[in-house]
Amino acid sequence: MSALLDVCGNDTGSPSISKADDNLSNSDGPLIKGIIRQNSCGSMHARTIASSYSMSMAEKSTKRRYCLWMLTLILAIIGLCNLFLNITVIAVLRISQGMEAMEVIPDENLLKFYGRTDLDKISLQSGICQSYGDEPMEISGDEAGVCVDVKNRGRSYEAYPHSKLGVQPNGTTMSQVESFEIKDPRTGVTYFTTDFPNFGLPNGVKTIDVRIAETHRITSPVNESLAIKSDNEISLHGAEGVRMESKDIAWSADLDIYLKSVNGSVVLDAKDGVFIDVKEIPKAPMFLQSPAASHEQYKVCVCMPQGKLFKVPVRPGTSSRTVNCARVARTPENDPCLH
16 A cells, blocks of 8 residues: 555555554455555546646637637627718718708609709609799700600610600700690790790790791781891891891891892882982992082992992982993902902
8 A cells, every 4th residue: 555655646654554554464455455556546647637628628718719709809890890981971972861962752752853963864754854933943964965755665766756855055856746835834824835836925025035946937916026136147048038028127237238049039129119228338439539529429339249239429410320330449448349
């Protein structure tokens, strides 16, 4: 027993154990010592293995706990970044029930725009686009026109014609339209419609400003004058001619008035004759100047092929038939056909 304790426990024994050894016989002593030695060494080895296993399990648990906290921290950082991004988008676009310049009204199935909105194409299922109250609606294109197409469902865009309205910088066109009307939304008064051939100005409208007007007839009410004015130039063209009828027709221009016919002739016909204000017609000097200081008679001549009018003085005591329009002093300074 003392040998076993020396090997496993490093102990020299005790008096009580020595006395027990003395009482045992010589044959039972070695057997008991071997059993005690094996049990003591086995229990110590088991305690060593259990302590090392518990230490390894504690280290693994600590590593797993660190990984879990690290993953939680990373997910929290990603969530905060996503939150800040959403807040920034909402603040920039001002998203609430709509956006900064747009509001959705689901009860009325409407989409309301505020201020100026830049869009490329708008598809309207109901076909209605209108403004609110006294707020005007303006549709414009930046360096381009505005096109409105009405498409039929179930039909090809290329195979079947469709109604189209185009507002371009140089004009407004309508095609495949049965009727086009412009009405006052409050009173319902029709300002313009294609249902009747005559277009009359509404009450209170005295002037219409257009750049190009294509029509077969322009008239004014009875006992009222029709005035066509322009700050730059007025040009009247007719594929089959231009005809004017009035009690009095007055043409006035700061520079020149041209009357030209391509395939026909220009006819000026009036009941009491045609009068030309010769005060504004340029005067061409004669080769031989008249001694008289002033002239009371002039002969009207025409430049060919320019068609410009000019007048030459008629000497007192002579007939206008003897005055030749070609015998004028045509110098570059006073040539009436060049100025």
